[in-house]
Structure formats: C-alpha cells, structure tokens
Amino acid sequence: MFDVHVKCPDTRARRGVLTTGRGDIQTPAFMPVGTLGTVKALTPEDLKAAGASILLGNTYHLYLRPGLEVIDRFSGLHAFMHWERPILTDSGGFQVFSLAKLARITEEGVTFQSHIDGSAHHLTPEKALEIQHRLGSDIVMCLDNCVAYPAEIDTVSKGVALTTHWARRSKAAWEKTGNGALFGIVQGGVWKDLRKRSVEELAAIGFSGYAVGGLSVGEPKGALMETAAFTLERLPEDKPRYVMGVGTPEDLVELVALGADMFDCVLPTRNARNGSLFTSFGTVNICNAAHRLDTGPLDPECACYTCTHYSRAYLRHLYMAKELLAYRLNTIHNITYYLHLMQQMRSAIAQGRFMSFKKAFYHRRQL
DSSP: OEEEEEEOSSSSOEEEEEEETTEEEEESEEEOBOTTSSOTTOOHHHHHHHTOOOEEEEHHHHHHTTOHHHHHTTTSHHHHHTOOSOEEEEOSHHHHHHTOEEEEEOSSOEEEEOTTTOOEEEEOHHHHHHHHHHHTOSEEEOOOOOOOSSOOHHHHHHHHHHHHHHHHHHHHHHHHHOOSEEEEEEOOTTOHHHHHHHHHHHHHHOOSEEEEOSOSSSOOHHHHHHHHHHHHHHSOTTSOEEETTOOOHHHHHHHHHTTOOEEEOSHHHHHHHTTEEEETTEEEETTSGGGTTOOSBSOTTOOSHHHHHOBHHHHHHHHHTTOHHHHHHHHHHHHHHHHHHHHHHHHHHHTTOHHHHHHHHHHHHTO
16 A cells, blocks of 8 residues: 655655555655665664665575575565565566576566576566565566667567566466565656556556666666656556666655655665765765875764764775775665665655755755
8 A cells, every 4th residue: 555645846756655564664765775685785683773664675586596495494585584674576577688698588478597507497477476475575576578778669669568468467467366566667768658658558457556667777867867757757646656776866866856756776785885985965985095094984964883983084994905894884874875865855845845955965965
C-alpha cells in the first residue's frame, strides 16, 4: 500500500509512505545497494544507524552466488544477511545486459553465460519471480529488456514490446503467490513515444509500483533528466515511482522535484572506496594533500560515526595507506549523507519549503 501524504505546491515533489509487511518506508527514499547480500564494507547495524529502512538485493547475482540452495537453508535473504527490514530485489534484467556473457534474448527469456565461471543459465519472467520469492523479497521486479544507449528506434521498440510481454507473464506468475509488491519497469530509451507506450501498456496491466528503467546507461545527463521527467509525469499518481540506478546528490534533488519516490545507486559506496566523499559543501577528495594536517571532521554538520570520531587527516592517512578501515569509515559517511539528504527533502516537502531547500542545497555546494 502506498499513501501520498503531502504534495509540493510549486514542484511535483511529494511525501509518502510505502507500507510493507516488514515495515514502512518513508518516501522519497534511497535504497543502499546490497547486490550480493551486503552493502560493501557495512554491517546491518551500520545501515540502521545511518537511517536505512530498505535495501536493494539482486536476483542475478544472488542466484549465481551463493545460490538458492544456500539461501533456502535460511528461508530467505533476510535471515541469511541478518536484515529484518524490507528488501527490494532487481529482476536481473540489467545485469544480463551489463555483465552476462553471450546473452541471447528471445520471447521466452534470456539465455546467458555467468560472468563468474561461464556456466550456462536460462532466465524467464517466471523464473525471475520464483527466485525473488525464494529470496523473500518485499518488493519484486518484473524481468525487463534493457537496451544500450545509443540504439536505433526499432531496437528500442522491440525492447519495449518484449518488456510488456514479460510484464504480463510476471503479473500472472506473481498472482499465484501474491507475495510482496510487484513493480513493472518502464523502458523506451530516450524516445518519448516509446516511453509513453511503455507507461500505458504497464499501467493497463496494473502493478503495485512503477520503475523508470533504462537510464544511466550512457546517455547524456540532459537526456536522462528530460526522459525521466517525461516518464514520471505519466506514471499513475497513486503508485510509488522508482528511478533505477540514479544518481548523484544533485540527481536525487532534481528527480524528487519531478515526482520520483524511490532511488538506488552504487555511487555512495563506490565513491567511498575511491576516496570521494560527499559533504554539505560539496565533494571532498580525501587523497588531497590539503587534508594531511587537517584536525577537523570531514563534515562538521554530519552526525555520522565517522564525522563524530575522526579527522580528515586520519581518514586521509587510512586511505593513502590502503588500510581496510578507510573503506568502512568512508562508506558509513557517504551512506549517511545520502540517507540524511532524503530525510531533509522529506521534511522540506512536509513543511512546504522544498523550493527554498533546493536553492539552499545548490548554494551551499557552490561555496
């Protein structure tokens, strides 16, 4: 169930609650990416302290490793990874597109070779739902056909048709179990008529929520935002809208203003491992020699464990020395920053001051 509590009067931003059997998710929400049953370098306790209410796992990766035989021993992913709050699982469509070897796509499904050991596998819409059911996902995704950018319109059109066909089969398979919420994924590349067609076809099938897929696959930032705006505006008002795999803090602010409710992205964790840290005043490269003698915290306005206990000088030392603690402390901070940014946006929407928040956000990052 999804309830929109507040709509922003001067943007399309909105404040809502997505209810699941394992807890409520306040929206707009960011989901830390736990592809293999872990958000890299963090424990579930770290994530709870940072304010995470939901995590993302991945069908493709967990199916290949450790495999369902292992996860079945724990009756699902939650017990396996020691996380009792909601989990959304991606169907694996994007990973087949981006990682799998020798993928062959037909109307029936996808045949591919594992990027790990080259073993052959066959993934259908029904099997993707079965895997997610066995993982115990609270929000499951339809298998979709993600097309690379750039692509000819005929190729993208065929991808939309296949995504719709698979969505119908996914809905039929899901209705047999009724477990969790089922989201459809809108495709169509940067072609507006195809995006419109995809939205209309998925809405006619009817889903618990709708995801904007096929973005952040190489298209220019302007095209990403224009396509997202066009798509979000046409999605059902009474369902959660999830923009997949995006993005920077600026992306999140812009997309919330356009009416997006949910996000996931590897950027905060990946950047943390590369020494790129998000702060209230912009991005900090902790490798920079300017931090070598800096006794102050990374971000004096941040209340995370890293900022309340350690200096920039220490964080730089750990990172330059390649100490493992660097990745943990950096990731705690970046995840906390993202989740706190979402909390700030929720508060601003609820208080009717989202536009002033947005202006202040950009002003501070330019200082």
